[in-house]
Amino acid sequence: MPEGLPQHPAHDGRLIDANLHLLDRQLLDRDGRPILAIGDLRIERRDDGRHVVTQLLLGFGLTARFFGAHRPVSDADGVPWSSVTEVGSAITTNLARDDVPALWVERWWRDRVIAPIPGGRHDPG
Amino acid sequence: MKLPMAKVAGVSLGILTAIGGFVDIGDLVTNAVVGSRFGLSLAWVVAVSVGGIAVFAHMSGKVTAVSGRATFEIIRERLGPRAALANLIGSTAMTLLTLMAEIGGVALGLQLLTGVMPVAFILPVALLLWLALWRVKFTVLENVAGLMGLLLFAFLVALFKLGPDWGELGRQIVQQTPATGEGPLTYAFYAVALFGAGMTPYEVFFFSSGAAEEKWGRRDLWLSRVNVSLGFPIGGMLAVSIAACAAVVMLPAGIGVSSLSQVVAPVGVAFGVAGLVVVLVGVLAATSGAALETALSCGYSIAQYAGWPWGKRLRPAQAPQFHAILLVVIILGCLVMLSGIDPVMVTEFSVVFSAVALPLTYFPILVVANDPQYLGDQTNGRVMNFFALIYLVIVMVAAVAAIPLMILTRMGA
Numbered sequence: 001m002p003e004g005l006p007q008h009p010a011h012d013g014r015l016i017d018a019n020l021h022l023l024d025r026q027l028l029d030r031d032g033r034p035i036l037a038i039g040d041l042r043i044e045r046r047d048d049g050r051h052v053v054t055q056l057l058l059g060f061g062l063t064a065r066f067f068g069a070h071r072p073v074s075d076a077d078g079v080p081w082s083s084v085t086e087v088g089s090a091i092t093t094n095l096a097r098d099d100v101p102a103l104w105v106e107r108w109w110r111d112r113v114i115a116p117i118p119g120g121r122h123d124p125g
Numbered sequence: 126m127k128l129p130m131a132k133v134a135g136v137s138l139g140i141l142t143a144i145g146g147f148v149d150i151g152d153l154v155t156n157a158v159v160g161s162r163f164g165l166s167l168a169w170v171v172a173v174s175v176g177g178i179a180v181f182a183h184m185s186g187k188v189t190a191v192s193g194r195a196t197f198e199i200i201r202e203r204l205g206p207r208a209a210l211a212n213l214i215g216s217t218a219m220t221l222l223t224l225m226a227e228i229g230g231v232a233l234g235l236q237l238l239t240g241v242m243p244v245a246f247i248l249p250v251a252l253l254l255w256l257a258l259w260r261v262k263f264t265v266l267e268n269v270a271g272l273m274g275l276l277l278f279a280f281l282v283a284l285f286k287l288g289p290d291w292g293e294l295g296r297q298i299v300q301q302t303p304a305t306g307e308g309p310l311t312y313a314f315y316a317v318a319l320f321g322a323g324m325t326p327y328e329v330f331f332f333s334s335g336a337a338e339e340k341w342g343r344r345d346l347w348l349s350r351v352n353v354s355l356g357f358p359i360g361g362m363l364a365v366s367i368a369a370c371a372a373v374v375m376l377p378a379g380i381g382v383s384s385l386s387q388v389v390a391p392v393g394v395a396f397g398v399a400g401l402v403v404v405l406v407g408v409l410a411a412t413s414g415a416a417l418e419t420a421l422s423c424g425y426s427i428a429q430y431a432g433w434p435w436g437k438r439l440r441p442a443q444a445p446q447f448h449a450i451l452l453v454v455i456i457l458g459c460l461v462m463l464s465g466i467d468p469v470m471v472t473e474f475s476v477v478f479s480a481v482a483l484p485l486t487y488f489p490i491l492v493v494a495n496d497p498q499y500l501g502d503q504t505n506g507r508v509m510n511f512f513a514l515i516y517l518v519i520v521m522v523a524a525v526a527a528i529p530l531m532i533l534t535r536m537g538a
Contacts, residue, residue: 024206114445
C-alpha cells in the first residue's frame, strides 16, 4: 500500500473496481444461466456519507451511456445488489429467471416467436 | 491414459473450425486461384496463419475452459460497450457475408453434382441448414461436417496421382516471389487475403463457444491443445494441396482459375468422375459446415455481447433471442443469394474486410489470457506471449495494408 493514500474503511474486505469488475460483466441467475450483461450501476449516498452500489442495471441505458448521459433512474430495470452471491469473472445472483423483470424481452421472444415453432421446447435430438 | 470416446470425437471441433478458416468456399477458390497464378510461392502464408490461428484459438479456448466466459463477453468487458459494439457490427457483417457465400457455395457444389442451376438449390439448402441448427445436436453437426470435410484430402491424393515435378513445387515454395507476369502488389494482396481468410475472427468465436457447447472444463485443456494442433494444420494442409493441384494442372497451361469447377478439375484429371464425386461431396460438407459455423458465430457473438443465453446445448425456448438470430441470418443469407450474386466474389470481399477487423478481436483475447482473475494459474507463459505478440504485429500490418492493396490491385485482378 503506497504511503499517503486514504485508508479504505473495509480492512478485511476485497477491493472491487466498479468499472473493471462490475460494468459489462455477465450476470448469471441461480442456475448459472446468463441473465444479461450489466449495463450500468445505481449508486446511492447513505446517511453516513458513504456511497454504495444498490442496483445492477440491465441492458438498460446503454445507448445513453454511449453519449455520456444517463436515463432517469425511475424507469431503470435492474436487480438489487443484495441478490449478488459471487463476484468473479461473471456476477452470480440467487435470482430465479422469472423474478427478473428485465427479462420480459426474452420471455416475449420465447412465447411469441421461438416456442410456437415445432420443436422449440425440446432438447435438440 | 484411458481416453473417453466422447472426448476423442471432440477433436472434430478443431477440424470444423479449421475448415471454415482454410477450405470454405472462399478459400477453395482463392487457394486454387493462387495456385494457378503463383504456384506454391504463397504457401508460406498458409503456414503463418495456421500458427497464428492455433495460438489465438487455443488462448480463447483456454479462457472458456477455465473461466466459462466466451470470447465476446470478454471483448465487451475489455474494450467497453462502445468499441465492442463497433467490433461486433464489423465482425458480424463479415461473418454474415461469409455465411451468404457458403449458402451459395453449397448450391454451386450441388450444381456441379446434378447439373441443375444453383439458384434452384438456395431455398432447400437454407431450409436444411436452419433445420440442422434448430434440431440437431452440436456434436452431431460437428462430427458429420468436420469428418466428411476430410474427403477434401482427395486433393492431396490427387496431387500424388498426378505425379508432379516435386523439385519444381519445392522451388516455388522457397522462391516466394511473384510469378512472371504478376506484380508485387498483386502478390501482396493475395498474401493478405490468404492470411485474413486463415485467421478470420469467427473461427475464434466458434472455437471458444464450441468449447462451451461441449462443456469443456479445466481438465479439458489438453483437448484444446490437441484440437488446435491437429485441426488447423489439417486445414492448412488441405489448403496447400488445393493450391498445389492448381499449380500442377493449371499453371503450366496458363489457365487462371475463376470458378469452382476449375478448382476441382485437377481431381477429375487424376481420378475421373469417381474422384470428382468424392471431392464434391467433400466440398459440400466443407461449405455446409462453414455455413453452420458462420451462422452459429453470428448468434454466439451477438448473444454474448448482449448477455443473452446462447448455445445449442439449451432448448430453443431457453435461448430464444439466440435462435431468433440464427433464423434471421439464414433468411438474410437465403434472400441475398437468391438474387444470383456470385458467392466467390462475396467471400473475397469478406476475407479482405475481416483482415481489417482482426486486431480488435485478437487484442482483448491476449489481454485476458494474461489475467489471473480469469485463468488462475493457467495464464499465458512467456513463449505463448512471445508468439502472440509477434502475431499481433503481423495482424496489424495486414489490417492496415488490406484495403489499400484491394484498391490498388482492383481485388487482385
